[in-house]
């Protein structure tokens with residue numbers, strides 16, 4: 001989730017997508033389910049259950065699976081939200097694990113611990129806490145969305161534990177959570193310090209960095225217009241094989257929509273490390289990613305990797 005102000009976020013997404021249809025083709029054709037007949041099956045690396053933002057209705061495990069059926073989403077990663085900055089209500093790991101137990105073929109649980117959590121036993125104590133979740137089925141760590149710099153020592157303590165347990169880290173970055181500065185030197189230091197470990201980027205600060213010439217303010221927003229040369233993302237994707245990208249939310253949709261000629265080339269050259277995601281978190285939510293991806297002219301093998309293959313490989317799932 002990119003912003004605490006959902007209506008503002010929706011407005012910004014709509015603005016970013018000017019000229020593009022927001023609704024799936026089937027919905028425009030009169031199909032009330034919004035189901036698409038093309039695209040997919042997808043593995044969605046970014047969904048939530050429970051209540052996320054005040055004012056929104058909750059998503060139950062059943063309603064998430066029903067929505068997945070309507071949109072050709074074969075499997076979805078369920079991400080807990082456990083930091084006070086992450087959402088209005090906390091969604092605990094235990095709930096994601098329980099949902100996945102009920103729908104083992106469809107839901108994939110991640111686990112999360114806030115880096116400021118109190119624990120005893122030092123690094124081993126923290127490791128044992130995360131391992132308990134791994135033993136219960138957690139396939140990754142996230143949504144890591146805490147109000148600290150991305151390279152803060154408390155964040156690194158968790159990365160060390162995740163590296164030991166081989167748990168990919170899905171992080172949110174903006175100017176409040178997982179913070180960095182233009183050019184993303186903080187993220188680069190993390191990628192360098194954990195060279196064999198996958199980090200999956202998401203959020204306004206991450207996707208704004210597809211473009212060069214950013215201000216600090218841009219890292220918390222949804223920049224529009226043509227992508228300028230010198231973006232940190234291409235530099236980091238070139239330099240660090242452990243960087244992955246989660247195309248979910250208004251930030252991912254905005255990055256795809258703002259400069260379609262650029263997006264098309266970006267998706268092809270980063271085809272091995274981009275992951276389809278939605279950030280579905282409330283009933284009736286519009287998800288522009290379906291239409292945006294369907295509207296790009298991509299080689300079938302690139303589409304298959306982004307829509308499901310990369311996630312299956314990274315998380316050890318059946319595609």
Ligand SMILES: [Zn+2]
Nearest residue numbers: 001046143279
């Ligand atoms: Zn999210």
